[in-house]
Amino acid sequence: MRIEQKATVASMSVATVLVTLKMVIGVMSGSVAVLASAIDSLLDLTVSAFNFFALGHAQKEPDDKFNFGRGKLEPLAAVVEGTIISMSAIFVLYQAIMKMVNKTPTQHLQESIVVMVLSIIITGALVLFLNYIAKKTKNMVIRADALHYKTDLFSNGAVLLALGLISMTGIELIDPILGIGIAVYMFYSALPIVKEGILMLLDVSLEEEEVEKIKDLLDNEKEITTYHFLSTRQAGSHIYISVHLVFNVTVTLYDAHVVGDKIELKLKKLFPEYKVHTIVHLDPYDDSEINEIEDEYH
Incomplete structure (x- = not known):
């Protein structure tokens, strides 16, 4: 198994753990920020699984059907990943607006804070590992994956900050406002990934x-x-x-x-x-x- 594929296996394992923790706490607490983070981790799992498939096939030797090989699976995977990040951003935005309208209270704050702290530690370790692999291999898919989990790291930190502020002040509006901020950040981060992947699929020249x-x-x-x-x-x-x-x-x-x-x-x-x-x-x-x-x- 190539080192890039091992990196995607690590991503899938981390995403599975985070989905389980965040989904349980997100549903129990009713926090839009935590639930949004859980949905994002679920999408991370899907993307990492697709990346594992893409990397496994992208390096296959040319054959009678694919005379130039399957190298474009890598930019295709990056476009898919960027698109999924954008879709999850739209979902987070929707959930945040609905919470502002319905004024749903946040519960189980302490449990939510513990889960987000664990998420930051685990995700931070994964980002360091993916960045190392991306620099070593110059692989576009791993670079996109590293950027994806880096956005998760920032959003997890923001969620933790919001939960702490809600716990101290009791101002529920902090949660949906932060959710909107996370959505905008996620969408902004996805644009370069999608753009680079599309340009590569269109055979843009080298820099x-x-x-x-x-x-x-x-x-x-x-x-x-x-x-x-x-x-x-x-x-x-x-x-x-x-x-x-x-x-x-x-x-x-x-x-x-x-x-x-x-x-x-x-x-x-x-x-x-x-x-x-x-x-x-x-x-x-x-x-x-x-x-x-x-x-x-x-």
């Missing part, structure tokens, strides 16, 4: 600094005349680079192929944390203008 690294490498290659049609994209932990290398017309195909292989190896070394796939086209002259005219014609 400008990464493209510049590739261009600098090619500009310093003395054995090629020039290059054109450089294109890049990313699918989870896979990077795809395509480029046309232009050689002097006197260079043999064999020599051009040897140079092309060397450049492919250098491109892969630029991104050691990723699995880099390169497609290098060898041109005996600069045919970029001819190809552009043909593209316009077609």
